[in-house]
Amino acid sequence: MNDLEDRLRRTLRTAAEQAPYAPVDLTRRVTGRRRDRRAQILTVAAAAIAVAAAVAAPVVFLDPAPVRPAVMDATPSSSPDLSGVEFPPSIQQVWPKAIHEIPAELPNGRKFQPLFFLDAGKVLVSTESSFEKVDMLASYDLATGETKDLVRVITPANAELFASEFTAGSGVIAWTTSRRAGDQLIAEIWTAPVTGGEASVLGSINDVGEAEGGAVHGLSVAGDSVYWSTGGTGGVWRLPLTGSVPAAQVPGTEGYHMFDYPWVGKPDEYSRSSYTELLNVESGETRTAVGNENEGWVCGLTRCVGDLPRESDGAGPPTLTATRLRDGSAQRTFPALSGGGHTMITMDRFTFLMIDDPGAGTVGMALTDLVSGEMADLGLRPNADGSFSYHAFRSPDSDLYAYALKGKQIIVDLKAIE
Amino acid sequence: MEVEDDEDYARFAADRGDALTRFGYVLSGNPHDAADLVQEALVRLRAAWPRVRRKGNPEAYVRTTMSRLHISIWRARRHERLAWEPPDRPVFDSPDDGALWSALATLPPRQRAVLVLRYYEDLSDEEIAATLKISRGTVRSQASRALDKLRTLQPLGSMR
Structure with a gap:
């Protein structure tokens, strides 16, 4: 047993002894009907952090802290001096045609959440009757601000999971809910016309005991069917939009999880962005990626992003982030910012790189085009307590990125980036 | 029931x-x-x-x-x-332990998880492999990289 290992045991034990207690309402949270999973909070960054600090509410997430000087008695600055930080040009400068600044509230005064583009200039948005509980889907015209209600979303009695996994295709909008019935969990697949109308249940899936992460992941509409994968052991399922036959597993998909239909991947539902092995369920084509398991890179359909190993003397340059094709070729590196922000690639092209300051931690976020190498500052800055929060992409096929800034909602039309 | x-x-x-x-x-x-x-x-x-x-x-x-x-x-x-x-910031008896806790925060999640499972949960490499669904070779390489990094970031006795 060497000294470092001894110190590790001691340090972890000492830290554990000082860990916070479980939240006083933990049991209620995990037995109650409200499910906080899949939070899609858009406008409460700083407030949410304050709440989390007070009651450990499950709304904020901490990526691994970037490399910083290990000085224990440093006092975090509440308003770090960012004058020495070199930020990339703003997203408005880099991709002016792709940026839409819209009010943070709908004309009727309700807060909303942009989901994805319905067609050019029109965004599907959701409103919530309470935290995470979507009650309405609407079409929002980016040019005029006009809103048209499309679908009233129904929350089933005994809901365990509110409407989630919104997607669209083949003329319908689809989503899933989950409810408890006795000792069973029933997941339901809902559809509604994309032009508006009533929502109806296309099919139900008994969720009990099989899928530890829930029954429906990566819901997609393609051709005449809805597809998704289950958690746990995986498998891709298909349900025809006619609803004429029950859901059936797509042959040959055992162990696979939805990536971006028709692509499915391995190894498990937790690693949607780091699937080393992809399979096209329609063509049978497969793809792999080199080196991911050991290095924690994330990949899109053809390319990956991750951090290059640091020099072992620890005194070398800061972590360098690089992108390369799945086979490891065509590698290019980005200016030294920080690793860790790139948790997902969308459209096989875009990811986030964190802008770091050695003293203040993460002080900004750059939307980065892995193909062209362009980087654009979102304009987000640290919260008053020095923390920094941002929104991730919704899925590997997201064509829209939305975030709140200075009382406005910023919509980035990723397809409009040339 | x-x-x-x-x-x-x-x-x-x-x-x-x-x-x-x-x-x-x-x-x-x-x-x-x-x-x-x-x-x-x-x-x-x-x-x-x-x-x-x-x-x-x-x-x-x-x-x-x-x-x-x-x-x-x-x-x-x-x-x-x-x-x-x-x-x-938990409080540690030794400043070196505090520095080690800070250094742990710089590890990628998987490397940290391997160390925590090995040194806090006392799991064997085989058990860690099963827990994280990675190979035993990966457990060893991740642990080794993590320990190397902690060593380079926290050379003993150089903190003060």
Whole structure:
């Protein structure tokens, strides 16, 4: 047993002894009907952090802290001096045609959440009757601000999971809910016309005991069917939009999880962005990626992003982030910012790189085009307590990125980036 | 039966909440993620409770789920994320231990998870491999890289 290992045991034990207690309402949270999973909070960054600090509410997430000087008695600055930080040009400068600044509230005064583009200039948005509980889907015209209600979303009695996994295709909008019935969990697949109308249940899936992460992941509409994968052991399922036959597993998909239909991947539902092995369920084509398991890179359909190993003397340059094709070729590196922000690639092209300051931690976020190498500052800055929060992409096929800034909602039309 | 199950589950969550939060804390290094890991893992346990209870080791199930969640991008499902915050600071007897705790925060999640499972949970490399669904070779290489990095960041005796 060497000294470092001894110190590790001691340090972890000492830290554990000082860990916070479980939240006083933990049991209620995990037995109650409200499910906080899949939070899609858009406008409460700083407030949410304050709440989390007070009651450990499950709304904020901490990526691994970037490399910083290990000085224990440093006092975090509440308003770090960012004058020495070199930020990339703003997203408005880099991709002016792709940026839409819209009010943070709908004309009727309700807060909303942009989901994805319905067609050019029109965004599907959701409103919530309470935290995470979507009650309405609407079409929002980016040019005029006009809103048209499309679908009233129904929350089933005994809901365990509110409407989630919104997607669209083949003329319908689809989503899933989950409810408890006795000792069973029933997941339901809902559809509604994309032009508006009533929502109806296309099919139900008994969720009990099989899928530890829930029954429906990566819901997609393609051709005449809805597809998704289950958690746990995986498998891709298909349900025809006619609803004429029950859901059936797509042959040959055992162990696979939805990536971006028709692509499915391995190894498990937790690693949607780091699937080393992809399979096209329609063509049978497969793809792999080199080196991911050991290095924690994330990949899109053809390319990956991750951090290059640091020099072992620890005194070398800061972590360098690089992108390369799945086979490891065509590698290019980005200016030294920080690793860790790139948790997902969308459209096989875009990811986030964190802008770091050695003293203040993460002080900004750059939307980065892995193909062209362009980087654009979102304009987000640290919260008053020095923390920094941002929104991730919704899925590997997201064509829209939305975030709140200075009382406005910023919509980035990723397809409009040339 | 169903009521009994629910009561059992609630009792488990209440009894084990603090211990699981401690595990989440050393795994993630901060109280927010710790609370979130515990809650997410317990929600998943609830869905699987009858099956897991029959197998008899819900605690192991939850800790495995927490470990896998920690190394995954599950957080990407939740769109609000905190990229960085000032470090949480437990008090240590030795400044070197404090420096080591800070250095742990610089490790990628998978490397940290391997160290926590090995040195806090006292799992064998084989058990760690099964928990994280990675090969034993990967456990060894991740541990070795993590220890190397901790050594370079925290050379003994050079902190003060």
